[in-house]
Amino acid sequence: MDEEKVKLLTLTFPDGLPNEWIYDENFKKYLSKIGGYKVEDLSKEPNRLKEDYNNIQDQTQDLAVTNYKTFIETAECSKDLFSQFNTIESTLNELLVDIPCFQENCTKFSEITSQISHLRKLNSLTLTRNAQLLEILELPQLMNSFINDGLYEDALELATYVRKLCGKFSDIKIFQDILKDVNRSWYYLLHQLLSQLKQDLSLPKCLQIVGHLRRMEFFTELELKLKFLQARGHWLEQCLKYIPKEDYSHHLKKTIELTRVNLFNIITQYKAIFNDEDLLPMSSLKNNYNSNSIFYTWINDKITDFLSTLEEDLKYANSVDTFLEQCMYFGASFSKVGCDFRPLLIQIFTKQIRENFQNSINRATCVFEKSIENFTLINKNLPNIPWKNKDDDPLHPPDSILEFYPLAEYSNNILRTFNEFKLCAPIGLVNVIVDSLERSLMFIAKAILVLHSQEQQAFTNSSKDAFTRLCMSFSDDLIPYLQKCLHIIFPPNKISMKLGINIQTLQEQGITFLNKDIIIEPVRHLLPLKVEPIFELNDAQEDVTIAPCERLTA
Structure with a gap:
C-alpha cells in the first residue's frame, strides 16, 4: 500500500482500521472510489451512507418480518448442522484414533488371506496327489500286515525304505510320525522273531529267523548267540515241562529221549548258524571271554539240569540198567559235538545202584x-x-x-x-x-x-x-x-x-x-x-x- 493511501486511512479512521478490512477487495474498491470524490461529494458521503444504512436496515426488518419463519428454520437448521458437525468431528477424531489399529488389522487380514490362499493351493495340490500320499500314510499299516502274515523279508525291506524316506524329509512332522509307528512295528517284529525261536523249528527256519535278526542289527553277534541259546533253551524246557510225572520211569525215559534229540538238534542248529571257530577280537570281549564259552556254558547248564532230573527220578525208577544204557548212548552221541558227559553219569548211577542194593538188603x-x-x-x-x-x-x-x-x-x-x-x-x-x-x-x-x-x-x-x-x-x-x-x-x-x-x-x-x-x-x-x-x-x-x-x- 502506498504512502498516500496510508495517510488517507489514518485521517479517515483515526481510531484504527480493523485488520480484515485491509485485505478486503470491496474495501479497497470503495477506498479508491472515495479517493476520486470532490470535497462536496465527500461532505455528502456520510449522509448518503447513513441513508443507505437506514434503507438497508428497513429492508432487513421488512425481510425479517416477511420471512421470519424461514429465518427460524434456518437458525434451527444451522443449529442442527452445528450439532451434527460437532458429532461428525468427534466421530472423525475417534476414527482417526482407530485408523492405525484398523490398518494393522487389515494388514493381518491380508496376511491371513494370503496364507489361506497358499493353503488352498496346497490342498488342491494334495488332492491331485491323493493316491501317492495315501500310500505313504498307510506304510505303518502295511508294515503290521507284513509282520502278521509272516512276511518278514518284506517287512525289513519296507522298514529300510521308510527310514531312507524319513531321513530325506526329516523336517516334516508327518514323516516323523510315520517313522515312530514303523519303529513300534520294528520292535513288534523283533518280539515275533524271538518268539518263533521258542518253538519247534527246523534248521532252515532257524537260519531264516537268525538271518532276519542279523539284518535288524539290533543285537551284536555275541548277544545274538546268547538270545538264540536262551530262546531254544526255553523251548527245550517247555518240552520237558509237559512230560507226565505220575510214572517216574516213563518221565525219565521221555526226558532222556527228548533231551537227547532236541538238545542235539539245537547244537546242530547253533553250529550251522554261528561260526565259533574264529575267535572274536579282544576289544569286543568282556573279561577276555571267548564266544565259545557262551555255548559250552549253556550246554553245561542243560546237561546239569538233565543230570539233576536223572538223579531225582532214578530214586523211584524200576530198572537202572535200562536207563544206564540209554544215558550212555546219549553221552556217546554227544561226544561227536565235544560234549561227552558219560563220566558224570558214573557217580549218579553208582550212587543209586548202591542205595538200591543197600535198601534191598x-x-x-x-x-x-x-x-x-x-x-x-x-x-x-x-x-x-x-x-x-x-x-x-x-x-x-x-x-x-x-x-x-x-x-x-x-x-x-x-x-x-x-x-x-x-x-x-x-x-x-x-x-x-x-x-x-x-x-x-x-x-x-x-x-x-x-x-x-x-x-x-x-x-x-x-x-x-x-x-x-x-x-x-x-x-x-x-x-x-x-x-x-x-x-x-x-x-x-x-x-x-x-x-x-x-x-x-x-x-x-x-x-x-x-x-x-x-x-x-x-x-x-x-x-x-x-x-x-x-x-x-x-x-x-x-x-x-x-x-x-x-x-x-x-
Whole structure:
C-alpha cells in the first residue's frame, strides 16, 4: 500500500482500521472510489451512507418480518448442522484414533488371506496327489500286515525304505510320525522273531529267523548267540515241562529221549548258524571271554539240569540198567559235538545202584527180623527135606535152607536183589556190596543168637538138634552159597586182573570175599566143631546166571 493511501486511512479512521478490512477487495474498491470524490461529494458521503444504512436496515426488518419463519428454520437448521458437525468431528477424531489399529488389522487380514490362499493351493495340490500320499500314510499299516502274515523279508525291506524316506524329509512332522509307528512295528517284529525261536523249528527256519535278526542289527553277534541259546533253551524246557510225572520211569525215559534229540538238534542248529571257530577280537570281549564259552556254558547248564532230573527220578525208577544204557548212548552221541558227559553219569548211577542194593538188603533183613520173631523150634515138627548132593548143581540154593522158612525167605530176597544187581554191577561197589551183605549176615547171626537165648530153656532134644541144623545151615550152606553168588557177579579172576594182584591178596584184603569168621562170631559157640573145607573157585561160574528166587520156597 502506498504512502498516500496510508495517510488517507489514518485521517479517515483515526481510531484504527480493523485488520480484515485491509485485505478486503470491496474495501479497497470503495477506498479508491472515495479517493476520486470532490470535497462536496465527500461532505455528502456520510449522509448518503447513513441513508443507505437506514434503507438497508428497513429492508432487513421488512425481510425479517416477511420471512421470519424461514429465518427460524434456518437458525434451527444451522443449529442442527452445528450439532451434527460437532458429532461428525468427534466421530472423525475417534476414527482417526482407530485408523492405525484398523490398518494393522487389515494388514493381518491380508496376511491371513494370503496364507489361506497358499493353503488352498496346497490342498488342491494334495488332492491331485491323493493316491501317492495315501500310500505313504498307510506304510505303518502295511508294515503290521507284513509282520502278521509272516512276511518278514518284506517287512525289513519296507522298514529300510521308510527310514531312507524319513531321513530325506526329516523336517516334516508327518514323516516323523510315520517313522515312530514303523519303529513300534520294528520292535513288534523283533518280539515275533524271538518268539518263533521258542518253538519247534527246523534248521532252515532257524537260519531264516537268525538271518532276519542279523539284518535288524539290533543285537551284536555275541548277544545274538546268547538270545538264540536262551530262546531254544526255553523251548527245550517247555518240552520237558509237559512230560507226565505220575510214572517216574516213563518221565525219565521221555526226558532222556527228548533231551537227547532236541538238545542235539539245537547244537546242530547253533553250529550251522554261528561260526565259533574264529575267535572274536579282544576289544569286543568282556573279561577276555571267548564266544565259545557262551555255548559250552549253556550246554553245561542243560546237561546239569538233565543230570539233576536223572538223579531225582532214578530214586523211584524200576530198572537202572535200562536207563544206564540209554544215558550212555546219549553221552556217546554227544561226544561227536565235544560234549561227552558219560563220566558224570558214573557217580549218579553208582550212587543209586548202591542205595538200591543197600535198601534191598535192609528190607530183606527187616523181613527176616519179623519172620524170626514169629518162628519157634519148640514142639514143632519140621519137614524132612531130602538133601541133594551139592555137586549136582553148584548154583542151586542149598536144600537145607528150606527146613527153616526165615532163612529160605531171606535167601529168596537176597537172590532177588542179586538178580537185579547183576544186570548193572559196577566194580567200584564191590567193597560196599560185601560190607552191606556182611552187616546183614551179622544181624542174622545175632537174631539166631537171640532166638537161642529166648527158647533154650524149653528146648527138647529134637529142638536142640533142629537149632543146631539151623546154625549149620546158616554157617555152612547160606554163607558159602551167597559167597558163590558174589563171585558170579564179581569174578575174582577179573577183579584181580583189573587190580593187578592175585586172588590170594583179594581174599586177604576182603575184596569180593565175605569174612565168615566175623559173621558167625555170635553163634560160633553154638556150632559143632569140624574142619572147614577149602573153598575152590570155578572160573566157569562167571557166565552162569544166578538161580531165580522162585527156586527157593519156604
